[in-house]
Amino acid sequence: MKANVIIIGSGIAALKLAKMLRRDLNVIIFTKSNKTTSNSYLAQGGIAVALSDNDDPYKHYQDTLEAGRYYNNEEIVAKMTKEAPGLIKELLSEGAPFDRDSSGNIKLGLEGAHGEKRIIHGGGDATGKTIVDFLLTQTQHIQIAENMTVYDLMIENERCIGVKAKDSNERTYTVHADHVVIATGGIGQVYSFTSNADTVTGDGIALAYRAGADLADMEFVQFHPTLLYAGGKGVGLVSEAVRGEGARLVTEDGTHIMEGVHPYKDLAPRHVVSQTIYQTMSKGKSVYLDISSIKNFQSYFPTVASLCRDHGIDINKGKIPVVPGSHFLMGGILTNLHGQTSVPGLYAIGEAACTGAHGANRLASNSLLEGLYFGKRLAQWINEAPVTNQIETIARKPKKQIFAHFELPDIATIKKTMMDSTGISRNGETLETQLKYLESYHIDYWLHADLDDLSLEDLNKVFMLICSWLVTKAALKRTESRGGHLRADFPVEDEGWAKRKIILQKKGDRVEQIKVKITT
Numbered sequence: 001m002k003a004n005v006i007i008i009g010s011g012i013a014a015l016k017l018a019k020m021l022r023r024d025l026n027v028i029i030f031t032k033s034n035k036t037t038s039n040s041y042l043a044q045g046g047i048a049v050a051l052s053d054n055d056d057p058y059k060h061y062q063d064t065l066e067a068g069r070y071y072n073n074e075e076i077v078a079k080m081t082k083e084a085p086g087l088i089k090e091l092l093s094e095g096a097p098f099d100r101d102s103s104g105n106i107k108l109g110l111e112g113a114h115g116e117k118r119i120i121h122g123g124g125d126a127t128g129k130t131i132v133d134f135l136l137t138q139t140q141h142i143q144i145a146e147n148m149t150v151y152d153l154m155i156e157n158e159r160c161i162g163v164k165a166k167d168s169n170e171r172t173y174t175v176h177a178d179h180v181v182i183a184t185g186g187i188g189q190v191y192s193f194t195s196n197a198d199t200v201t202g203d204g205i206a207l208a209y210r211a212g213a214d215l216a217d218m219e220f221v222q223f224h225p226t227l228l229y230a231g232g233k234g235v236g237l238v239s240e241a242v243r244g245e246g247a248r249l250v251t252e253d254g255t256h257i258m259e260g261v262h263p264y265k266d267l268a269p270r271h272v273v274s275q276t277i278y279q280t281m282s283k284g285k286s287v288y289l290d291i292s293s294i295k296n297f298q299s300y301f302p303t304v305a306s307l308c309r310d311h312g313i314d315i316n317k318g319k320i321p322v323v324p325g326s327h328f329l330m331g332g333i334l335t336n337l338h339g340q341t342s343v344p345g346l347y348a349i350g351e352a353a354c355t356g357a358h359g360a361n362r363l364a365s366n367s368l369l370e371g372l373y374f375g376k377r378l379a380q381w382i383n384e385a386p387v388t389n390q391i392e393t394i395a396r397k398p399k400k401q402i403f404a405h406f407e408l409p410d411i412a413t414i415k416k417t418m419m420d421s422t423g424i425s426r427n428g429e430t431l432e433t434q435l436k437y438l439e440s441y442h443i444d445y446w447l448h449a450d451l452d453d454l455s456l457e458d459l460n461k462v463f464m465l466i467c468s469w470l471v472t473k474a475a476l477k478r479t480e481s482r483g484g485h486l487r488a489d490f491p492v493e494d495e496g497w498a499k500r501k502i503i504l505q506k507k508g509d510r511v512e513q514i515k516v517k518i519t520t
């Protein structure tokens with residue numbers, strides 16, 4: 001096993017990149033579990049793309065900015081929405097099985113905050129599975145190392161030169177590479193309610209921060225309004241497409257909770273819907289999706305129907321209990337248009353990256369699109385870059401002496417405290433308390449410690465601790481409410497913060513004015 005390019009993660013951005021890299025490059029994908037355990041694979045809702053006669057990329061661009069509370073990088077949004085039809089046509093020409101209507105045209109659905117029908121799906125509500133399975137057929141020439149947890153980046157002369165990883169037996173490996181790409185998804189699992197895959201514990205973001213990369217917008221966490229609520233837990237996603245087909249959010253007595261809240265009602269931007277459900281539930285009321293108007297629910301939404309069945313919810317009764325949960329991180333590792341981070345040799349794509357595409361709140365079904373767009377852009381960049389042939393065979397390292405480390409918190413407590421204090425609604429006092437709680441576990445030590453002798457379980461804890469601290473720190477600093485960041489003590493958008501980005505960096509944080517110049 002040798003590598004020119006190491007890709008960490010196996011979601012849509014990783015696979016699109018792998019597929020498009022030059023065939024003479026030696027590419028390895030490291031994935032923490034198996035190749036289909038990812039947020040991309042779980043994605044129900046589809047890919048946003050302006051394909052209909054009524055639509056055009058400019059309308060898609062405008063909806064993206066409105067959902068993102070005009071905090072987006074407009075240049076990136078303009079380029080991504082403009083290239084979306086081309087990206088999808090490319091996949092269709094290669095045989096990607098997107099859903100079609102009876103006349104053979106691509107079916108277009110509606111989701112929250114979209115002014116037009118522009119969501120394409122695969123397998124009904126199994127879009128992520130459909131596209132990942134398809135991309136896996138196109139990447140059979142790529143080595144995919146499963147059950148490999150990358151736990152450190154190797155930095156030499158301020159350049160990333162490779163990774164350290166552990167297999168499921170906790171044996172350690174080092175691999176050198178010209179290019180190291182983080183595509184590990186976001187941080188969903190740091191919250192007790194989440195739609196994310198079990199493996200999404202913020203690893204890539206913690207790795208990059210430890211390595212000295214700039215992070216941005218960590219305070220902007222999107223809470224999806226509707227996870228299925230069963231046994232006191234959020235047990236999986238109920239796609240927004242269900243509301244796109246007419247479902248309404250109601251309380252036990254049938255009161256429609258989105259009435260009078262936003263002109264798009266149940267299809268308002270996600271932060272508006274999640275915050276309304278959260279406020280309703282805070283008053284002790286349960287919230288349901290009334291699906292009684294949707295005919296053939298089972299055939300439209302097979303994934304949701306089987307999730308309900310598995311948790312004893314009878315969809316024929318017309319009501320699905322729901323709860324909001326963490327879904328997507330708008331922030332992450334700060335990158336430019338090619339996916340480069342502030343550390344030479346290190347790149348980030350997909351949810352792990354902060355490209356500015358999503359602003360303060362992501363528009364529904366723009367994440368798979370972002371993965372495709374930046375996977376392709378980074379491939380173009382790497383394909384043109386000189387290859388240094390600095391390739392090394394993976395060496396299994398001798399077992400090291402075990403060092404004593406500081407104690408780590410248990411995972412359930414991290415998740416609960418994050419949900420309570422750095423969740424859907426935040427305030428200065430609880431954020432301060434949460435920050436102190438997290439710092440009591442010696443964050444500074446974990447930012448610098450040698451992690452070679454940690455168990456896989458403790459590595460997860462370290463990454464979750466670091467990411468929780470980063471989100472909490474940024475959330476405390478942004479004294480306004482915008483998109484996914486709701487401060488109960490600063491409840492409105494503040495013009496002073498409108499274009500100010502909180503950049504977190506190991507050597508010192510800073511606040512930067514966003515510079516946006518549209519060049520297309």
Ligand code: SIN
Binds near residue numbers: 044237366
């Ligand atoms: C959903 O199906 O509601 C999720 C789609 C998305 O997050 O964009």
